[in-house]
Amino acid sequence: MSWLVTGGAGYIGAHVVRAMVADGQDVVALDDLSTGDARRVHPGARFVEGSVLDRETLREALQGVTGVVHVAAKKQVGESVAEPLWYYRENLDGLLTVLEECRTAGVGRFVFSSSAATYGMPDVELVTEDIPKAPLSPYGETKLVGEWLLADCTTAFGLQAMNLRYFNVAGAVTPELGDPGVFNLIPLVFQALAKGERPRVFGNDYPTPDGTCLRDYVHVADVADAHLAAVRALDAGQPGSTYNIGRGVGSSVLEVIDVIHEVTGLDTTYDVVDRRPGDPARVVAAVDRIREGLGFQAKHDLRQMVETAWAGWQLRH
Numbered sequence: 001m002s003w004l005v006t007g008g009a010g011y012i013g014a015h016v017v018r019a020m021v022a023d024g025q026d027v028v029a030l031d032d033l034s035t036g037d038a039r040r041v042h043p044g045a046r047f048v049e050g051s052v053l054d055r056e057t058l059r060e061a062l063q064g065v066t067g068v069v070h071v072a073a074k075k076q077v078g079e080s081v082a083e084p085l086w087y088y089r090e091n092l093d094g095l096l097t098v099l100e101e102c103r104t105a106g107v108g109r110f111v112f113s114s115s116a117a118t119y120g121m122p123d124v125e126l127v128t129e130d131i132p133k134a135p136l137s138p139y140g141e142t143k144l145v146g147e148w149l150l151a152d153c154t155t156a157f158g159l160q161a162m163n164l165r166y167f168n169v170a171g172a173v174t175p176e177l178g179d180p181g182v183f184n185l186i187p188l189v190f191q192a193l194a195k196g197e198r199p200r201v202f203g204n205d206y207p208t209p210d211g212t213c214l215r216d217y218v219h220v221a222d223v224a225d226a227h228l229a230a231v232r233a234l235d236a237g238q239p240g241s242t243y244n245i246g247r248g249v250g251s252s253v254l255e256v257i258d259v260i261h262e263v264t265g266l267d268t269t270y271d272v273v274d275r276r277p278g279d280p281a282r283v284v285a286a287v288d289r290i291r292e293g294l295g296f297q298a299k300h301d302l303r304q305m306v307e308t309a310w311a312g313w314q315l316r317h
């Protein structure tokens with residue numbers, strides 16, 4: 001089966017391409033290189049440079065393809081608040097264009113990169129897929145509306161879609177594939193340490209064991225494996241569904257900083273600063289549905305995420 005991975009030269013997309021090629025899938029990777037890097041694309045995949053908004057390029061990339069893994073999107077929460085029109089253009093117009101060309105080309109299988117950001121501030125111990133969605137940012141909104149779009153396509157013309165809601169992705173399979181973005185906790189701590197500054201903890205007065213926010217960190221290798229499981233399920237004729245991708249375990253900001261100290265050996269004395277608006281105290285995935293539906297379970301722990309993220313950081317800096 002031949003699959004197109006949009007955003008295939010990006011941090012997550014390149015890991016997805018690598019896992020699918022290793023599994024013997026025939027893969028085309030499409031990326032406009034706005035944030036991606038062509039060197040990340042596994043040599044076993046065909047690389048097409050271009051935007052998902054460019055119909056001609058998209059049509060060419062869709063030749064002979066039976067399914068699409070749609071990862072291409074802008075994903076910075078703060079940026080989306082400042083530039084909502086750009087986020088809707090890139091994330092939703094991009095998805096719309098891909099779906100229109102899929103329909104024309106008769107592509108009936110779709111794996112969609114969604115997000116825990118669709119939940120907003122869930123006030124539950126474990127976030128199950130069916131709790132009410134209340135995204136707090138245009139980024140999260142574009143992911144939720146994307147899921148609605150896919151459901152409408154399933155109803156209208158039988159598209160089989162898997163929505164994969166990523167929780168907090170970290171780590172890398174090789175240092176070269178490390179996350180170049182410095183927008184999330186682990187790289188932000190690395191950056192502070194590299195500058196000789198103290199890491200900042202955004203509030204320690206949350207109702208959690210150590211007062212800092214709990215998140216479900218999941219290794220990008222596991223995220224890629226979950227995509228492969230979804231691809232194989234669709235190729236086996238399994239109907240589409242929506243799945244959390246996480247470990248089902250919460251780690252606090254202080255726990256992450258402690259692991260960074262253990263891995264790097266650096267002094268991670270931190271400063272506690274004001275809470276960041278919109279931060280929920282706890283966002284931890286329920287992972288029963290993906291285990292039962294796709295036979296997927298995350299294998300890597302927090303230390304492996306920090307070790308591999310640190311190796312990537314050191315390679316780039």
Ligand code: WQD
Nearest residue numbers: 077115117166167168184185188200201202213253276279
């Ligand atoms: C994690 C925790 C901060 C930096 C992510 C993104 C996106 C989405 C999942 C896919 C929070 C705290 C952070 C710092 C800190 N994934 N923090 N000091 O907020 O869970 O959002 O959700 O779409 O990756 O939306 O991730 O890494 O920004 O923060 O104390 O210097 O670390 O307050 O509690 P977050 P994050």
